[in-house]
Amino acid sequence: MANDAVAGNALRVAPAQPGATDDPVHGVLVAFARDLVNDVDDTLSAFLTREVDALTEIDAAMGGFAATARESVLAGGKRVRPTFAYWGWRGVVGGDAPLPTVLPALAALELLHTFALVHDDVMDASDTRRGLPTVHRAAAARHVTAGHTGDPSRFGESVAVLIGDLCLVWADRLLAHATVPPARLLEVRRCYDQMRIETIAGQYLDVLGENDAANWSVDQALRVARYKTASYTVQRPLLFGASLAGIAPDAPLIAAYTRYGLAVGEAFQLRDDLLGVYGDPAATGKPAGDDLRTGKPTVLLMLARQLATGGQRRALERAGTAVGVREVARLADIVADTGAVGRVEHMISDRVADALAALGTASIDETARTALTGLATAATTRRA
Template structure:
């Protein structure tokens, strides 16, 4: 299938007939989204090569530190945020405008994401991410292997915090390279800063909930989802893309807000399910940690609310040292309470609302098709 690349018109690359029953529009959208991901990864690789080289000139150890940060940026990931930002941009301008001027801004979102992930892993004491050791675990292991002085775990956590800090500075630097008029870029920056503040707010509420899980509510868990996940995964990237396109239509912004909030919350609810029932080989993270820690996700709060007294005793009796058979039994208890069915209905309701929002506004038809597909893909996933 011929492809014009990220600057081409997607409608020009749709095959006339499907292959092996594959829907041609969806096949073209998938191919086009891959082009955007490839373009974002290229921008990131070029930018990071220069930054790692510059830091390596200060000291060889600085170069090694920067290379570790680079590897966590480039080491996998679905590039969800740049994708939503691109389609938010494309929804405003259509397919005739070249995307190259805004590629640095799209790529900056991935640096922001790495900052959030690395810090989140320290706060959650997570050991794996994307199927590999988390940054603080990997750095601690190297510290121990080298026989250095001091506590290896403490050193790993300190370095991981610095990796996250470096990534958020890099994000600012890359965003500044976006080829837009200064007044427009300043407006883009306002939305970007709001996204960062909301991410911190959601993360704070998330760790606060773990200190008093029995008094946390479903509404508050959804508020965490709204700010920790919906805001910087879907809603703000979508609005970020619209801002990059200079969108000024209030109806479009309202529709994007509604779509982004609903899909983002559904995305987090899906994550809650994957945190208990996902395959670690696919998710890249261990399953059952939420059950071990009693983290107040909407899923587990609902399970406790719907549980019989015996089921609640089983759920409340979990501890951080629970073995795999015990975690598997508790996962079955959660299903038996009806909480999984309830969460799946909540996901469906949010996706329905998101798609209804797109029907209320004029938007580029190819972008509309992509956003419909992304809403489904974001919540019907295994990782």
């Protein structure tokens, strides 16, 4: 189940120092990460049950549609965004504040994430997500099985767009269930809205880059990473959590969270770039070499083109047209031979170091500091 995977994967809190795996504090944090994910999942499950029941009353077909949306939310995932938001909140309030008051807001970030994933899969024409058919592919298959008229692919994409939209509305509704003072919730909404705007901006730049890959640059690829991933995966969730705690927007901790979140978020995406070419499909849930097969202008591919010799560059122009497994594997070897993989690994290390330096400047709850230190490493050394 997802919770067990989380405990041993991206949400596992790494030891603060080498050799500290037997540290009892580390053990407590690992157990707490598991408990937090369970709490978020329980909150989502209870909320979605009510929402699915309400939609079923409209029409039985709506019930099936809403159930598909619910399954998309609850079908695994690392719950990275609620976790960073939690530690952003905990870093301000310490260990005594009651978690149930903010749990709906933390869980709402997972609904926002599902919205982004479902729409992203349509735009990327992806076949799988977390090892299962993507929403639009599954809906298209149901269209065929049911013997409906019309284009199954078009139907599947339409259903997926509506499911993503529904998750976005559900995120707003669940966020409103947080029991914090109205004025504070307004500040939280400002942070949440900015997160959504930056996510859409990053997604548009990603789409643009895929359609203008020949003219794309490393700087533009990094900008996509900053707004599509860093903003809504780490940086804004941390600030969202701080807003839930009622911290002033100009407090010094906000600057530290912003620096940490940008660094870890970019490193998170850079790791994704590497996994998109060299990841194990059993762990990533996606075919190996997908980014090379589609010619996605990631930082990794842009660096490879920048560092390539003339012959290597001509070969890399095949990215986006390669279809065979051997051809994709050959392109992956060429990317590594250019030195781009080592360069990206160095960029990840530099960003993690900058994130930890930012934490060192912050006045923050010490348990939260330990957790965020571990998460900076765990989120950027993952295999999925």
